[in-house]
Amino acid sequence: MQPRRELLSHRALGVTQSAVRDVFDIAMGPRLISLAGGNPWLADLPLEELSRIAADLVAQQGTESLQYGPGQGLLEMRQAAAAVMAVDGIPDADPELVVITPGSQAAIDTACRTFGNPGDVVVVEDPTFVGALTTFNTWELDAVATPTDEQGLIPASLEETLTALAAEGRRVAFLYTIPSFANPSGALLPAERRDEVAAVCERHGVLIVEDNPYGQIAFDGAPLTPIAAAHRENTVYLGTMSKIFSPGVRIGWALVPSALKREYYLAAESAFIHASTYSQMLSTAFLTQLDWQGHVREVTDLYRERAAALAGAVREHWDPAVEFADPKGGFFLWATLPQGVDTLALMHRGIEAGAVFVPGAAFSPVEGVHSTLRLAYPFVDAERLVEGVQRLAPAVNEAVAEARTR
């Protein structure tokens, strides 16, 4: 059947399924070692206790847990989200300002809906979360990169970016940032830069959307205080159950400035009415009845070991020209190959060799050849991580060698 393009909206016509996604759809299979997905490790969840809770939620509370709930989310869920945010470093989040969403992708989407007009700019790190870029694309928002270094956003550069955009007369819908263990770069924005970033944005009247799925997955010491903590009225702060509990329940949330909450909430409700009542009650039970912080510590320990195994294997088996920083937390190791290496082409060769990563192109608003790639370690045991790196090694090292001779 011929696609009936005339039925599609401009935004639908503008969405291009990435080359990366097309490959994934074809390639994903049990034979492959996947260093691609951002899946958390779930086997260490207290499944027996959770199973009893899941049963009780139906047997004893089924007429509530299976029924419609309030659009903003259940109060108990919003209170539990506030407790998670307290551990993130925001001690006084008001549940009245929390909107529960079916995953934080929907919270990003709702931010676009609430704050962005077609043609507006969203300022982003380059690289940044591929799912956010997709959403910006569908809302016809231009993702404009502001320079970063290995620690993330550079306040002085952000100042320049916003000044230049203002000079061009562009409206900036918001700055989208993942300050802690960013996806995909792993960068951890230092505390002093957080306040500077907030100050730059406030000076320019630019809202911040701070996405913090990984803040508690910190390998050394406590999480850094989120930007939102001291800049509540200019920051929409996004949290999620996906990395500390379960992505399958699809529960995320936004802590919204009081002055913007009503509009954010109504936009969310127009998109999906509310997040699953059952998922909210299961998540609330996990956060109030079980030792969730113990679980986070446990998986953080596991991820630390896996990250070390992965980094060690890259160091051992890949050409030293491949640059990367040892992960300090979060889910990802970000590697930069010599200029000119096309990691999209490399991905195809990697799949033939039996392992898959995500090429850097997926994470960049800038089209063209990218020489970066992302490796994920949480879902694969150390032995298989090493095996995956070894499988990729010939293709990687050959690509590096070819780049040298150019």
Next chain:
Amino acid sequence: MQPRRELLSHRALGVTQSAVRDVFDIAMGPRLISLAGGNPWLADLPLEELSRIAADLVAQQGTESLQYGPGQGLLEMRQAAAAVMAVDGIPDADPELVVITPGSQAAIDTACRTFGNPGDVVVVEDPTFVGALTTFNTWELDAVATPTDEQGLIPASLEETLTALAAEGRRVAFLYTIPSFANPSGALLPAERRDEVAAVCERHGVLIVEDNPYGQIAFDGAPLTPIAAAHRENTVYLGTMSKIFSPGVRIGWALVPSALKREYYLAAESAFIHASTYSQMLSTAFLTQLDWQGHVREVTDLYRERAAALAGAVREHWDPAVEFADPKGGFFLWATLPQGVDTLALMHRGIEAGAVFVPGAAFSPVEGVHSTLRLAYPFVDAERLVEGVQRLAPAVNEAVAEARTR
């Protein structure tokens, strides 16, 4: 805190929380008899069996049910949705063309995203589903009513509406229709009109979004065959678990024309990645392991009784000038009071008297005074339904009498 209006998108500024909603937020309490909400009756679900399934999904399949899943939805869920659609009257729905969404509100929203440009028209019945109107509003789509009668859409009028819109140079994103037991009117579009509506739309190149949450809640005989059955390539067909199982799991779906599936699916994924894996597996189990059709028959019997009790009470206690048709299925009784009666004002007086309904203004794209109202019967037992009608009677009858003297 002063709302920072300059941060909001045009669409967010355009969304007005309805007067109805503001009242509901204040008024809803246990003292009130609510004839307002569209909640299904859940107490007759097989909660013990479901509870065992819910437990097993965590204990035995937790690493799957709590994990990310495919963007289009689990294959088993899409197959189960196809089985539901077979009972709806679409015997051969291809699971490859089904996209699972977190409730059908999200499927409507995705249709707007995929097919609508700002300023486009969505042709609607007046009255129509308030949630759809809200979504159209946020997407800056103009809901334009085409005339209806007590049986729903009038094909000749639809022809005129589309011709007039074409003459005005307006792009029509789609026709949004609820042909079976419409919310709120309860209208059931006759079989012959269904084909005529499809033919009119095809002639004008206008896509149909057919929303069918209530089709199986038929008080007399089998469901009427959906428009989509014979007009698959021009219809996006929406189904949901909300009325046959549970709205709290937030599982709906779209059966999409093959030529438009890729764009629809990508738009959906950009909004929410995928619907809850756990909710999908629980819904699939309900549809494959339990007697779901028996449950639908049981609640349909219950709703038939309640509808009869409600209609009888209205006939007995309200002025005969209040016009309504006995519900033939679905969730709602739609009543029309004499012209000039403002049912929004009447709602306030009703709340004082201890019962609440939804005034017609909520369901209309046309602003101004509306003399219609919606009563919902599924969630309230017959005795309380009668009590609610009695509580409302003095205010209703007084308003009718006032209208007469004008």
